[in-house]
Amino acid sequence: MVLTLLGFGMVIAFMTLIMMKRLSPLVALVLVPIIFALIGGFHAGMGDMMLDGLRKIAPTGVMLMFAILYFGVMIDAGLFDPIVGRILRIVKGDPLRIVVGTTVLALMISLDGDGSTTYMIVVASMLPLYRRLKMNALNMTCLAMLSSGVMNLTPWGGPTARAASALHVDPADVFVPLVPAMGASILAILALSVYLGLRERRRLGKVTLPGMSAGSYDEETVRNLPAMEVDEELRRPKLLWVNAGLTLVLMISLVMGVLPLPVLFMIGFAVALLINYPDLAEQRRRVAHHAGNVLSVVALIFAAGIFTGILSGTGMVEAMSRSLLAIIPDAMGPYLAVITAVVSMPFTFFMSNDAFYFGVLPILSEAAQGYGISPVEMARASLIGQPVHLLSPLVPSTYLLVGMAAVDFGDHQRFTLKWAVLVCLVMMFAGLALSLFPLYGAAA
Template sequence: MLTFLGFAMVVTFMYLIMSKRLSALIALIIIPIVFALIGGFAAGIGPMMLEGITKLAPTGVMLMFAILYFALMIDSGLFDPAVRKILQLVKGDPLKVSVGTAVLALVVSLDGDGATTYMICVAAMLPLYSRLGMSPRIMAGLIILAGGVMNMTPWGGPTARAASALHVDPSAIFVPMIPAMLAGVVAILLIAYLYGKRERARLGELHLPGDAVEHGAISVSQYPDARRPRLIWFNGALTAALMLALISGLLPLPVLFMLAFGIAMIVNYPCLQQQKERVAAHAGNVLAVVGLIFAAGIFTGILSGTGMVDAMSKSLLAVIPDAMGPYLALITAVVSMPFTFFMSNDAFYYGVLPVLAEAASHYGISPVEMARASIVGQPVHLLSPLVPSTYLLVGLAGIEFGEHQRFTLKWAVLVCLCILFAALLMGIFPLFGSH
């Protein structure tokens, strides 16, 4: 009965959000409550939901302040010199333009917001591609590949979802994955180099006049009044210190981002009115993400509290051949590519991953290792027709969605495989679990 209820709940949830009958936020709250009532768990439903929300509170706080912090750094103009330098260096050489596109996208997508990354990168690079006669498909492909790798940061979305679904610390997923992500970055730069070389052979090198004048005015900040060019060294040092503290595990992630945000806000925007404006400018982004995390607390709380997840994993274990069970981390990493392509991140991380993780625990594979394996497919996920921001990218670049998919999909799979092999080589998650 519990197994049937659990699978029916996950299937109903996935169907409703994929058919756009309900938003993920509403579905995460309503669906588990309905199924808990059907299963006769009315008496314990409150404590179950509260326990789920309590477990996810640190993740929600971390995401809230991480998004605000990076938004603040972009507003203040921290990344402007890097963007200008990249545009200055690439000049009229298609090889440099191609590699510069990848580097720029990797830098800008640090804030974890796909739409912002696409707007900034396309605005900066498309004029160059047009003037040189380069294919905008290359630009769109490199930008989305970079976004896919940087999407693995704890504030990017998938890592936070995996952490909230399995009740593990986001930094425990992310920090060990950094070397594997670097392997993905190297793969992207190599792809950029190969396409740049091909375009250089096709077009030759052009010398464009007046570049320095144009680049001096470029800024990735969308709010001219919020720029703080005089504080760039302070903001750079603060961000570097935050990253070092994050990697070394000096303090819990939520506390680190709260501290960094507080310091950045006081120094950059000492006036109370300015502080209110900065928070208000990014409140929509924050609310959309944090609301989802707390709603997920109800879903995972009921899934665990009713015993549905245990029953589902036992039935899954019965189906999985004994010989395949120890390879569940590898299987999860591989299926994360098609699964997150054909279904939303919410459906995969809240619906499928908890069941796989519970089954994997019987083979000595920990939830945090399963969480790391589950984020490997993100570069492929962004090419899914279910990702709204990808339509923005192809629209800005002036290319067809299908054309973009055909061009980029093979490279996205290659980047995912590079991350997967690097993770296995470094023991970030195991190839083979033990009973």
């Protein structure tokens, strides 16, 4: 009980402090777990716990560091300028079209099952456009994250593979029936993008120049639209196709798993820097220019390693899961599938996917079998909370998203949480309607 109270107290204190902006996420991730570990009397082994957490998170931190540097160089070189210009002509300065287009792009890229790749491509492609038209970047981070949360349920994505492995069922049996429910969630995300886009349109209107109509966008109009501050001397238009080819090769290598992600981005960054800026002094300036973004994201990643190391090493995660399971009364047993779907939102927010799927889900599934609820049905129900899971401070890719988009982590959480819960509920009710898991299980 003490560990349970410490665990929930630590997470709640952390979330309260950053969402109320009493502490920065970096400071809270380091100090809050240390304070709670000391309160729990774990001072003797605290150092080893933190180092263990740092070891586990180190490859992710290295990957994000060089990913930010790589895409920073590509933005400097102007790789995404043609994309932004073409989108401007298509959307004709309409924020609604831009927001919907962001969502469609994120949904398509998310098919690879890797949230980090989705965020890097979406933000690198769309952020210049949002800044150029002075749009709220939280719309972009919200919709990109929700899209990734739903599309990551593919068999090659992490959650489905974990759920299937934990319950020893075929991933295809979990995923294929889930597709229509995912479709309902996608429609909900697209509807949300329309709503947010209309809200931006009301705030900004359609961006037009004096004397130009909304339908008269041409090359000259696009060039004269409010632009970001860029250094034209850094642009490398003659290397556009070289940079595009390098990026395509890098993305294909990521999907195919040719090399570990950190290594791929280290190589990609080195090659990109050498091709675009062969002058040694300019290479140093490019690294120094992006050092602020890199430091802010990577520092958060390693701080999160301390948080997760203490949370796991003290046994708080295990105590939290067992205590939550213990409070479910026997009368609620027949509803275990729905209960699993609902609690997957807070469970995967407070703990890692590994802790939930390999620690909590098997216990829930074993109890559910007594009410005629099969393991495959429990596996499907357990996936419902993934859009909320990505808002967790324990998810490294979320730091990449907010870091690249230059938005505050707490602002992103406050803006996105209600929409993430809504998408989860849409998926849950669609799952119930399609009989993917039962509302009420009869005793076996």
